Amino acid sequence: MNVLEEWTALVCKELGIDPARLDRDAILGVTKDVAHGVARPAAPLTAYLLGLAQGAGTAPQDAAARLSALAANWGKATEETMKDA
Template identity: 80%
Template sequence: MNVLEEWTALVCRELGVDPARVDRDALLDLTKDVAHGVARPAAPLTAYILGLAQGAGTAPPDAAERVAGLARDWERATTETMGDA
C-alpha cells in the first residue's frame, strides 16, 4: 500500500466513509483540471464543494466530470463572458 492509499484509508476510517465510495482517480483528475485550468487554490475548494453536494445528495452522478469540464473550458468561458460586457 502506498502513502496515498494509506492516507485515504485512515481518513475514511476517521470520518466513517466507506473507502469503496471514494473515486480517487476521478477526484485527482478533477483537482488537476481545476488547478491547471482555473487556479491552484480553486482545486481543494472545488473538491470540498463537490463533497458537500454529494453529501447533501444534490450532486448528479457525473458531477466530477461536469465540473472538470467547466475547469477545462474556464479560459474560453471567461473570455466569452468578458466579451459580452
C-alpha cells in the same frame, strides 16, 4: 500501500466513510484539471465543493465530469461571465 492509500484509508476510517464509495481517481482527475486549467488554490476548494455536492445528492461522476468540463472551458466561461456583468 503508498502514502496516498494509507492517508485515504485513515481519513475514511476517521470520518466514518465507506472507502468503497470513494472514486479517488475521479477526484484527483478533477483537482488536476482545475489546478492546471484554473488555478492551483482552486483545486482543494473544488474537491471540497464536490464533496458538498455529493452530500446534497448530486451523482459524483456527473459532478466530476461537469467540473472538469468547466475547468477546461475556464477562459471562455470567464469571458461570458464578464459580458453578463
